[in-house]
Amino acid sequence: MVHMTAPSLIRQIGIIGTGKVARAMALALGKHSAKPPMLWGRTRTAMEEAIAQIGHGVAANSLAALVQACDVTVIAVSDDAITAVAETLAQAGRLDHAPLVFHVSGSSGTAILSALHSNGALTAAIHPAMTFTGDPHLEVVRMAGAHFAVTGSDSKAAARAHGLIRMLGGVSVEVAETQRTLYHAALCHAANHLVTLIAGASGALRAAGAENPRDFLAPLVRAALDNALERGIGALSGPVLRGDTGTVCAHLTAIEAGYPDMLAPYRAMALATAEELARQEPSALVRQHMLHSWKIIQ
Numbered sequence: 001m002v003h004m005t006a007p008s009l010i011r012q013i014g015i016i017g018t019g020k021v022a023r024a025m026a027l028a029l030g031k032h033s034a035k036p037p038m039l040w041g042r043t044r045t046a047m048e049e050a051i052a053q054i055g056h057g058v059a060a061n062s063l064a065a066l067v068q069a070c071d072v073t074v075i076a077v078s079d080d081a082i083t084a085v086a087e088t089l090a091q092a093g094r095l096d097h098a099p100l101v102f103h104v105s106g107s108s109g110t111a112i113l114s115a116l117h118s119n120g121a122l123t124a125a126i127h128p129a130m131t132f133t134g135d136p137h138l139e140v141v142r143m144a145g146a147h148f149a150v151t152g153s154d155s156k157a158a159a160r161a162h163g164l165i166r167m168l169g170g171v172s173v174e175v176a177e178t179q180r181t182l183y184h185a186a187l188c189h190a191a192n193h194l195v196t197l198i199a200g201a202s203g204a205l206r207a208a209g210a211e212n213p214r215d216f217l218a219p220l221v222r223a224a225l226d227n228a229l230e231r232g233i234g235a236l237s238g239p240v241l242r243g244d245t246g247t248v249c250a251h252l253t254a255i256e257a258g259y260p261d262m263l264a265p266y267r268a269m270a271l272a273t274a275e276e277l278a279r280q281e282p283s284a285l286v287r288q289h290m291l292h293s294w295k296i297i298q
Contacts, residue, residue: 014070144169
């Protein structure tokens with residue numbers, strides 16, 4: 001974890017993109033900009049809507065004009081569009097004012113910004129580990145205290161990035177260039193697959209006759225989440241932990257008959273749970289026996 005002194009007032013913030021993250025960043029960083037934030041989007045309408053929502057800002061005439069005018073530029077576009085945006089920005093030529101240019105993608109590092117780095121920019125990847133819902137005012141509050149994964153192209157870029165996060169009230173943690181994809185996969189596995197898991201469980205509960213699945217799941221899942229964050233696999237309970245293969249097999253039969261959409265996810269998670277428990281077992285012989293017992297659910 002790195003703590004840096006917040007940088008001095010920024011001359012002008014540039015925001016590339018008009019989506020949820022772009023608007024939140026424009027609002028948060030715009031408070032520290034001597035000039036209104038400059039926004040660029042694919043359409044004039046999108047830029048005007050974004051500016052109207054955050055309450056201040058100016059539309060950029062081009063990406064080249066934006067990166068030349070701003071000393072901090074945020075690339076907040078879809079992952080697949082970052083490379084094209086960076087290449088277009090690089091066409092603006094030498095950036096003698098050494099701006100900080102960063103993207104907010106979780107899975108990519110600074111390599112995709114190498115052309116900008118060669119042109120004199122300080123480049124970084126800064127990923128806020130939070131979800132954005134489209135309410136920039138609320139998200140500015142949430143960013144204070146949120147964790148941000150930082151990868152800098154060099155020590156100077158990293159220092160600027162850490163300082164910027166301090167300005168937002170966040171906590172910065174360095175993630176190596178080579179580990180960005182694994183870092184992002186871990187977050188997606190936890191957050192995105194949790195949504196899929198709850199959706200499947202809700203569907204199965206409805207199929208079982210429960211009209212309000214949330215009433216059953218909310219206290220159970222919240223307690224399980226808190227316990228898992230605190231204790232890891234030590235928070236596990238249920239038939240896999242107890243070795244009740246008969247119960248799990250009965251579950252699979254019932255799921256196949258009553259809600260088959262959950263069959264593959266349930267089977268995969270039961271096996272993953274058994275494998276994780278086996279990894280915790282110090283005896284190789286016991287591990288082998290445990291996994292052999294659970295292969296019956298494949």
